[in-house]
Amino acid sequence: MITIRNVTRRFGDFVAVNDVSLEVKAGEFITLLGPSGCGKTTLLRMLSGFESPDSGEIWIEGRDVTRLAPYRRNVNQVFQSYALFPHMTVRENIAFGLRMQKVPADEMRRRVAEAMDLVALGGYEDRLPHQLSGGQRQRVALARAIVPRPAVLLLDEPLSALDAKLRHQMQVELKRLQKRLGMTFVFVTHDQEEALTMSDRIAVFNRGRLEQLGPATEIYHRPGTAFVADFLGDANLLEAEWLAAEGDNVRVRLRGGLEIAVARAAWPGAATRAVVSVRPEKVCIAREPVAGAENGFQATITEEIFQGALDRLVVRTDAGTTFSVVVANESAMMEAFHEGERVWCGLHIDDLVVVPAA
Amino acid sequence: MQALPSVNLENPHARRARAGAWLLIAPLVIWLGLFVVAPLGILVAYSLASTGELGQVEFALNFDNYVRVFDPIYLKIFGRSIAYAALTTVLCLVIGYPVAWYIARQRPVVRNRLLLLVMIPFWTSFLIRTYAWIAILRSEGLLNATLSASGAIPAIFPEPLALLYTPTAVVIGLVYAYLPFMILPIYGSAEKLDHALVEAAHDLGAGPLRVFREVIIPLTRPGIAAGMLLVFVPAIGMFAITDLMGGARVSMIGNVIHNQFTKALNYPFGAALGVVFTLLFVLSYALLQWRGRRRDRG
Numbered sequence: 075m076i077t078i079r080n081v082t083r084r085f086g087d088f089v090a091v092n093d094v095s096l097e098v099k100a101g102e103f104i105t106l107l108g109p110s111g112c113g114k115t116t117l118l119r120m121l122s123g124f125e126s127p128d129s130g131e132i133w134i135e136g137r138d139v140t141r142l143a144p145y146r147r148n149v150n151q152v153f154q155s156y157a158l159f160p161h162m163t164v165r166e167n168i169a170f171g172l173r174m175q176k177v178p179a180d181e182m183r184r185r186v187a188e189a190m191d192l193v194a195l196g197g198y199e200d201r202l203p204h205q206l207s208g209g210q211r212q213r214v215a216l217a218r219a220i221v222p223r224p225a226v227l228l229l230d231e232p233l234s235a236l237d238a239k240l241r242h243q244m245q246v247e248l249k250r251l252q253k254r255l256g257m258t259f260v261f262v263t264h265d266q267e268e269a270l271t272m273s274d275r276i277a278v279f280n281r282g283r284l285e286q287l288g289p290a291t292e293i294y295h296r297p298g299t300a301f302v303a304d305f306l307g308d309a310n311l312l313e314a315e316w317l318a319a320e321g322d323n324v325r326v327r328l329r330g331g332l333e334i335a336v337a338r339a340a341w342p343g344a345a346t347r348a349v350v351s352v353r354p355e356k357v358c359i360a361r362e363p364v365a366g367a368e369n370g371f372q373a374t375i376t377e378e379i380f381q382g383a384l385d386r387l388v389v390r391t392d393a394g395t396t397f398s399v400v401v402a403n404e405s406a407m408m409e410a411f412h413e414g415e416r417v418w419c420g421l422h423i424d425d426l427v428v429v430p431a432a
Numbered sequence: 433m434q435a436l437p438s439v440n441l442e443n444p445h446a447r448r449a450r451a452g453a454w455l456l457i458a459p460l461v462i463w464l465g466l467f468v469v470a471p472l473g474i475l476v477a478y479s480l481a482s483t484g485e486l487g488q489v490e491f492a493l494n495f496d497n498y499v500r501v502f503d504p505i506y507l508k509i510f511g512r513s514i515a516y517a518a519l520t521t522v523l524c525l526v527i528g529y530p531v532a533w534y535i536a537r538q539r540p541v542v543r544n545r546l547l548l549l550v551m552i553p554f555w556t557s558f559l560i561r562t563y564a565w566i567a568i569l570r571s572e573g574l575l576n577a578t579l580s581a582s583g584a585i586p587a588i589f590p591e592p593l594a595l596l597y598t599p600t601a602v603v604i605g606l607v608y609a610y611l612p613f614m615i616l617p618i619y620g621s622a623e624k625l626d627h628a629l630v631e632a633a634h635d636l637g638a639g640p641l642r643v644f645r646e647v648i649i650p651l652t653r654p655g656i657a658a659g660m661l662l663v664f665v666p667a668i669g670m671f672a673i674t675d676l677m678g679g680a681r682v683s684m685i686g687n688v689i690h691n692q693f694t695k696a697l698n699y700p701f702g703a704a705l706g707v708v709f710t711l712l713f714v715l716s717y718a719l720l721q722w723r724g725r726r727r728d729r730g
């Protein structure tokens with residue numbers, strides 16, 4: 075559906091998008107994820123035609139659109155600020171694209187009504203944008219962009235202006251809508267949770283470069299770089315030094331001094347140093363030695379932070395390495411862990427991800 | 433239900449609040465009285481007077497001056513004034529709109545410099561600038577000298593262009609004088625226009641012309657309306673430019689009124705012309721407002 079081939083965009087000396095190549099399949103929900111300023115919007119604007127690449131090519135539906143004007147592309151965008159026409163009613167806003175396509179009047183009426191139903195805006199036809207709430211405006215922007223039936227819908231942080239509750243609701247609705255329409259969605263966000271919830275695949279960007287591309291679970295469980303491990307969810311990123319090979323495993327020394335075993339296959343090539351990424355929820359913590367974990371060690375709880383359903387603990391191993399650990403705030407049957415307590419920790423070798431040292 | 437304590441409308445608080453309100457609007461009332469109502473009253477009083485044998489003003493109620501205003505000579509001049517002012521307004525709009533739009537689309541630093549350029553002419557006296565135009569447009573002036581030096585005069589135009597003291601010169605002078613008053617309010621509207629709206633329209637398949645018609649014009653309409661008013665109103669009453677650049681041949685209503693007060697010394701007739709002129713504005717403005725409101729509602 076979309077092929078992005080070696081696309082680079084500079085602003086002066088600054089490289090906003092750096093040699094990005096990416097394939098988007100038809101009907102896919104793909105998310106461009108990365109911190110603010112990493113070039114997501116710039117890449118999206120090259121798809122909609124408001125920016126053109128300095129080098130590289132963009133193909134949409136088998137057609138080279140690299141230099142094609144925005145109004146000749148079969149893509150529509152939902153703008154971050156919604157960009158609703160303030161002098162037009164909800165109905166006129168939604169009908170705008172169809173009017174530009176010179177769709178006959180009765181078909182236009184039918185399709186506008188359909189779109190309004192789809193985003194649950196019935197009864198608001200004659201309102202002006204300033205008479206709507208943020209969530210309603212968001213829906214109008216969405217309806218306006220899907221009603222011309224573009225090949226691709228581009229969404230630039232469309233939910234960022236909504237409050238948390240509405241945002242979660244819209245995440246689910248958007249995903250449902252995308253499935254129902256079978257439309258290709260390219261979604262931009264800096265919110266990793268949003269990306270994990272909605273996407274078929276996630277493209278993680280860092281400083282204009284594509285860091286990793288893959289399904290949500292793969293990106294989360296098998297991050298390819300320290301940046302991705304850190305950006306998606308929490309991670310204990312610990313520099314590791316190769317000590318010795320032990321069969322299928324490698325014995326490494328972590329920053330602070332703790333020695334553990336990691337899978338030989340996970341180690342990056344012939345490097346002597348790497349970074350081990352450990353998710354806080356993958357650290358098992360107990361009052362006796364943890365069974366079934368290749369790596370077991372004793373530690374002291376140095377900090378305890380209550381987070382509602384979760385407890386966040388910081389533990390310090392006897393060797394001197396600190397970990398952040400998350401445990402479920404369990405029922406009263408279980409005795410909670412407390413600051414200063416001595417505990418046993420366990421790390422399963424399959425939960426340890428090794429990424430190249432920065 | 434519990435009985436409410438009786439409210440004394442004349443309680444000291446209410447009285448003080450009302451006095452405060454009067455104090456707040458007093459400057460406005462005084463200003464309006466001094467600079468709007470009083471002059472207009474004097475004007476109306478004069479317009480109803482007549483001129484005696486020796487040219488002295490005699491205050492006796494009569495409407496002769498108003499009858500004279502509707503003499504075809506003056507009606508023609510009224511008509512001509514409206515036509516010149518309208519042409520000036522249209523030309524200012526056609527030239528000023530793209531300029532204003534262009535300035536509004538620049539980076540803030542560039543934008544401020546360009547705005548300064550628009551306003552620089554105000555630093556010199558308006559009369560000096562008008563004389564400068566005379567120097568340019570004269571038969572032996574800058575324009576003709578340039579044309580003849582470039583060889584265009586013998587080749588394309590058989591003789592020097594006689595521009596000065598023609599309607600063309602008057603319109604050039606008017607457009608030059610009032611262009612900033614068109615550019616600035618349109619710039620104000622254009623600068624506020626969210627560029628994402630233009631992009632959204634392009635994104636939905638509107639070409640440049642459609643975007644201009646459907647989004648840019650409607651959203652800069654307040655600036656356009658203000659600019660047109662700011663150009664049309666003073667242009668229609670202008671007399672200095674017409675005097676200097678139009679000579680005796682091209683007179684507008686402003687010149688006629690000016691002459692009544694300074695040369696013919698017929699204050700009452702000048703006043704009557706002034707009153708009719710003012711009424712014309714009030715009427716057309718009211719009409720515009722009324723139509724505007726009807727459009728907003730319908």
Ligand SMILES: Nc1ncnc2c1ncn2[C@@H]1O[C@H](COP(=O)(O)OP(=O)(O)O)[C@@H](O)[C@H]1O
Binds near residue numbers: 109110112113114115
């Ligand atoms: N028109 C522009 N001129 C100069 N720099 C720009 C322009 N647009 C974007 N940038 C820069 O490019 C970088 C990437 O911007 P953007 O694509 O908007 O990032 P994101 O959407 O990921 O936050 C930013 O550092 C931004 O300052």
Ligand SMILES: [Mg+2]
Binds near residue numbers: 114115
């Ligand atoms: Mg952005």
